Amino acid sequence: MLISEAFAKFGAIQKNVQWSVSAVSESNELVVSLWNQFFEKRSKDTMTYIDKVSRWSGAGNNEFTAYLEKAFRDGLPVRAIIAKSKQPEVIAAGGAASNLGNTFHPKTDWIGEITEWDGDKFEIEFRLDK
Incomplete structure (x- = not known):
């Protein structure tokens, strides 16, 4: 599934399909x-x-950071798209991910909340959405 299709499953549209990895949905969820x-x-x-967020410096990083800040401040629920790369070592090192043969899977049965955010490190806890 394309990343844009995964975002659409949540009613969210990326600002830029080339580099956006976050968006706010029609129902005000991150x-x-x-x-x-x-x-x-x-x-x-x-x-x-x-x-x-400091682990990587791709074009979508500033947007992602701003959305995390907004979601943490406003208590927005979080929805996950699970990205998987054929080269996880490149991802871990903060390398460019766009040409690594990534797959995307929307977890429509999960709902999350940001439980830690210090401007760099973040944690998001997900549970089944009942």
Whole structure:
């Protein structure tokens, strides 16, 4: 599935399909594309995404950071698109991801909240949306 199709599943439109990895949906939820390798299962009922915005410097980073700040400040729910790369080591090193054969899967049954945000490090805890 294309990343733009994954965003559309949540009623969200990227500002730029070449580099946007976040958007706010029609229902005022933050929709973010998140790398599968940075998820941890911390409890039976949740999955937690842990990362730093400083890990990468792609074109969408400023937009992503601004959306995280807004969602944290305003308490917006978060929806996840799971991104998976054939070259996770490039992702971990903060390299350019656009030509790595990535796949995108919208997790329409998950709802999340930002539980930590210090302007760099962030954690988003997801649970099943009942």
